[in-house]
Amino acid sequence: MMKIQQNISLKPYNTFSIDRKARFFVAVQSLEDLNELTPLPEFGLSKMILGGGSNILLTKDFDGIVVKNSIKGIEVINEDDDNVWLKVNAGENWHELVMHCIENGWGGIENLSLIPGQAGAAPMQNIGAYGVELKDVFESLDAWHIERGQIETFNKEECRFGYRESVFKKEKKDKYIILSIVLRLSKKPGINTSYGVIEQVLKERGIENPGIREVSDAVISIRQSKLPDPAKIGNAGSFFKNPEVSKEVFLKVKSQFEDVPSYPIDENTVKIPAGWLIEKAGWKGRTFDNYGVHAHQALVLVNYGGADGNAIKQLAFDIKADIEFKFGIELTPEVNII
Numbered sequence: 319m320m321k322i323q324q325n326i327s328l329k330p331y332n333t334f335s336i337d338r339k340a341r342f343f344v345a346v347q348s349l350e351d352l353n354e355l356t357p358l359p360e361f362g363l364s365k366m367i368l369g370g371g372s373n374i375l376l377t378k379d380f381d382g383i384v385v386k387n388s389i390k391g392i393e394v395i396n397e398d399d400d401n402v403w404l405k406v407n408a409g410e411n412w413h414e415l416v417m418h419c420i421e422n423g424w425g426g427i428e429n430l431s432l433i434p435g436q437a438g439a440a441p442m443q444n445i446g447a448y449g450v451e452l453k454d455v456f457e458s459l460d461a462w463h464i465e466r467g468q469i470e471t472f473n474k475e476e477c478r479f480g481y482r483e484s485v486f487k488k489e490k491k492d493k494y495i496i497l498s499i500v501l502r503l504s505k506k507p508g509i510n511t512s513y514g515v516i517e518q519v520l521k522e523r524g525i526e527n528p529g530i531r532e533v534s535d536a537v538i539s540i541r542q543s544k545l546p547d548p549a550k551i552g553n554a555g556s557f558f559k560n561p562e563v564s565k566e567v568f569l570k571v572k573s574q575f576e577d578v579p580s581y582p583i584d585e586n587t588v589k590i591p592a593g594w595l596i597e598k599a600g601w602k603g604r605t606f607d608n609y610g611v612h613a614h615q616a617l618v619l620v621n622y623g624g625a626d627g628n629a630i631k632q633l634a635f636d637i638k639a640d641i642e643f644k645f646g647i648e649l650t651p652e653v654n655i656i
């Protein structure tokens with residue numbers, strides 16, 4: 319039986335550890351819970367669908383109902399000699415899912431080890447890391463249309479995945495509750511070490527024929543050495559996306575800063591690491607009272623304890639304006655500011 323709570327702090331429910339309140343809060347554990355919830359007057363208020371809260375910045379109390387998707391379950395729905403199709407309910411923890419796949423020898427998401435949050439949020443921004451994105455293994459998802467009160471299925475094309483993008487962050491924003499995702503994983507996995515740093519760690523460890531477990535272990539240690547642990551310092555990972563700029567803009571930056579790193583997207587576009595721009599502009603490690611820019615990773619804004627979401631939002635805007643002024647490049651937040 320689900321319980322609707324009132325006026326509760328959302329601090330334990332967001333990795334930034336921002337202490338804002340929700341007027342109503344409910345965790346749904348099943349489809350039955352959702353069916354029970356939707357006719358209630360509370361559900362008629364504005365809604366915030368929540369997973370693990372690792373990609374949000376709360377700037378105000380939420381005067382509506384927060385619906386935390388806690389529907390669990392992982393099921394093999396199909397398999398052949400080469401692949402397994404896994405249906406994963408939205409409330410499953412993403413990293414535990416990755417570990418479950420590795421235990422079973424199913425490859426495809428090992429490079430996405432240790433990304434916080436839940437499986438249901440993974441399609442929202444097409445999570446990605448170390449040369450792999452969700453879309454590489456994604457087959458379909460089931461989502462509850464909030465107004466129509468019915469389940470709809472989206473295939474990969476319909477999700478319109480892009481770099482940290484999907485249709486659910488654009489025209490279908492706030493219209494659906496993602497219930498489950500289907501992934502196709504390989505029973506005969508190859509590995510992806512296209513990111514040099516993975517190769518480097520494997521080499522340091524003397525591993526010559528790495529499998530998915532070794533790749534996952536390498537990714538975990540790289541992430542632990544670079545990113546602050548939200549359990550210790552509040553943060554939501556990369557605050558901004560890496561900007562994709564025209565060759566012309568890139569060459570202009572390069573004429574001033576010979577060392578600017580870049581990754582080609584197509585003939586006319588390159589991606590520049592936002593963290594490099596922020597660091598170059600002098601923001602890395604800057605601390606203001608109880609929040610700031612992380613000392614080791616300029617792309618991560620942090621709450622050292624008790625910071626207000628608005629202060630962090632203002633810092634993000636100040637950084638954005640400064641990067642625009644100094645490099646003529648516009649940064650877009652990756653984190654959902656609420």
Ligand SMILES: Cc1cc2nc3c(=O)[nH]c(=O)nc-3n(C[C@H](O)[C@H](O)[C@H](O)COP(=O)(O)OP(=O)(O)OC[C@H]3O[C@@H](n4cnc5c(N)ncnc54)[C@H](O)[C@@H]3O)c2cc1C
Nearest residue numbers: 369370371372373434435436438439445446495496554555
């Ligand atoms: C230390 C750290 C490192 C990170 N590294 C990465 C990384 O390498 N790559 C990467 O891509 N991301 C990264 N992230 C960001 C984050 O972990 C991912 O975006 C993750 O998928 C968010 O999951 P969540 O369950 O916490 O989502 P939440 O923060 O709860 O929600 C995010 C958005 O999705 C919506 N949402 C959540 N669940 C549902 C649902 N079931 N139905 C409909 N809407 C929903 C919410 O309304 C919100 O708009 C990192 C974050 C942290 C803190």
